[in-house]
Amino acid sequence: MKETIDLRSDTVTKPTPGMMEAILNAKVGDDVYKEDPSANALENYVANLFGMDEALYFPTGSMANQAAIKLHTQPAEQLICDHYGHVYNYEGGGVSFNSGVSCKLIQGNRGKINAQQIEQAINPPDFYHSPKTSLVCLENTTNKGGGACYNLSEIQPIRALCNKHELGLHLDGARIANALVYKKQDPKDFGKLFDTITICLSKGLGAPMGTVLVGKKEIMKNAMRVRKVLGGGMRQVGFMAAAGLYALQNQMQSLEEDHKKAIEIEALLNKLDYIEKVDSVETNIVIFYIKDKNQTEKFVSHLEACQIRISEMGEGKLRVVTHLDYSDLMHEHFLESLNQFKIN
Ligand SMILES: *Cc1c(COP(=O)(O)O)cnc(C)c1O
Numbered sequence: 001m002k003e004t005i006d007l008r009s010d011t012v013t014k015p016t017p018g019m020m021e022a023i024l025n026a027k028v029g030d031d032v033y034k035e036d037p038s039a040n041a042l043e044n045y046v047a048n049l050f051g052m053d054e055a056l057y058f059p060t061g062s063m064a065n066q067a068a069i070k071l072h073t074q075p076a077e078q079l080i081c082d083h084y085g086h087v088y089n090y091e092g093g094g095v096s097f098n099s100g101v102s103c104k105l106i107q108g109n110r111g112k113i114n115a116q117q118i119e120q121a122i123n124p125p126d127f128y129h130s131p132k133t134s135l136v137c138l139e140n141t142t143n144k145g146g147g148a149c150y151n152l153s154e155i156q157p158i159r160a161l162c163n164k165h166e167l168g169l170h171l172d173g174a175r176i177a178n179a180l181v182y183k184k185q186d187p188k189d190f191g192k193l194f195d196t197i198t199i200c201l202s203k204g205l206g207a208p209m210g211t212v213l214v215g216k217k218e219i220m221k222n223a224m225r226v227r228k229v230l231g232g233g234m235r236q237v238g239f240m241a242a243a244g245l246y247a248l249q250n251q252m253q254s255l256e257e258d259h260k261k262a263i264e265i266e267a268l269l270n271k272l273d274y275i276e277k278v279d280s281v282e283t284n285i286v287i288f289y290i291k292d293k294n295q296t297e298k299f300v301s302h303l304e305a306c307q308i309r310i311s312e313m314g315e316g317k318l319r320v321v322t323h324l325d326y327s328d329l330m331h332e333h334f335l336e337s338l339n340q341f342k343i344n
Contacts, residue, residue, distance in 0.1 A: 004307045004308075005309070005330045006309050007310050010203045010204045013206040013323050014208075015207070016324070019206065022242045022243060026238045026241070026242035028238035031241075032235060036241065037238060038238030038241045038242040039241040042244050042245045043056060045245055045248060045249075046212040046214050050187045051192070052214045054214070054220040056212065057212055058211045058212070058227060058232050059211075060209070061174045062092070063227070063230050063232050064213040065086070065087050066230060067223060067227055068170045068196045068198060069170065072168035072195070072219065073099050074100075075100030077133070077135070078130075078133050079102075079104070079135040080103075080106065080113075080122070080137070081106070081136070081137040081138075081139070082107075082138075082139065082142070084139075084142060084145050085144075085172070087172060090143075098230065102131055104133070106118065110142055110146060110279065111139055111142025111143070111145025111148060113138070134168060135169075136161075136162055136168070136170070137170045138171050138172070138194075140176055141179050143174065146319075147175070147262075147286075149182060149283065150179070151183070152193070159194075171190065173198055173199045175200065177203075177205055178203075178255050179283065182255075182259055191214070196220075198211050198213050201244035204258055205252065206251050207244045258284040258324070259282075259284055259322075261322045262285065264331070266280070266286055266288075272341075273291075274290060274295065276291040276316070285320075287313070287317060288318055291343075293315065296312065302341050306337040
């Protein structure tokens with residue numbers, strides 16, 4: 001293979017020829033004046049997709065999540081999320097920096113939490129010594145949880161609980177597209193269950209950048225202002241928004257191909273004697289463990305010699321993410337390289 005096979009993340013993709021054409025042909029304007037037709041078209045498309053009132057385009061998923069948290073909370077309040085949550089682990093501590101909010105962490109199952117656990121984590125509203133609980137954040141698919149996703153029947157009781165306790169419910173749907181394709185779910189069902197949802201266009205969907213925050217009118221009222229405060233007001237951003245719209249309209253079904261390849265990787269890993277275990281694969285993330293942790297470095301070097309890059313997550317835990325730019329040929333080469341590794 002001449003090209004490096006990059007399986008560290010699904011964010012490494014380059015625009016497809018069709019996407020490049022959409023970028024070149026995009027009509028643009030100043031989006032801070034809300035005059036960019038391509039950004040407006042993307043926002044309308046996503047709002048309709050989820051059957052929600054309003055949508056707003058952000059440069060990154062982190063900024064979109066951070067804006068959502070700000071829209072739902074006041075300083076000194078608390079949100080509830082899984083201890084694997086991206087909002088807690090991978091957004092630079094933004095929850096406290098941007099919103100002055102703390103996180104109550106739940107030990108869920110592969111990044112998924114349930115209504116009973118959430119109910120126990122809610123602080124009594126009249127006990128003024130504790131932070132006021134005001135928001136629940138779910139993640140779907142889970143990143144650190146290895147691409148696991150929720151059934152709607154698992155989310156419904158969480159919605160009911162949030163109604164009962166007057167809590168906001170936000171979905172970090174960075175990879176919601178993978179979940180929708182894998183579970184054959186209707187995005188409108190998610191629109192009915194959540195107050196706000198983020199969807200990343202720069203993950204498996206293959207756009208160079210961008211995340212859309214979509215939500216209910218009353219919560220989205222201040223979204224433009226919060227985006228501006230966070231430094232996310234952009235000008236002729238329609239070139240990138242057009243890439244995002246192209247991705248949603250043309251590259252969503254190819255996620256199925258990514259999932260198929262991930263399942264094939266799981267099947268092979270399960271047969272290899274140097275592998276301790278593989279977290280059961282649902283979408284495009286494969287998390288697995290080397291039996292002899294001392295061999296991890298040798299294993300990663302072997303793959304590097306085969307021009308394959310994967311992520312090391314510590315303590316023998318490894319991660320592979322399939323994506324649009326991971327071709328059939330690369331897949332064959334990767335499976336072969338896994339077969340070739342021998343423990344001495
Ligand atoms: C990638 C990701 C985000 C957003 O990350 P950015 O790099 O800021 O776009 C948010 N949540 C999850 C679960 C993610 O995987």
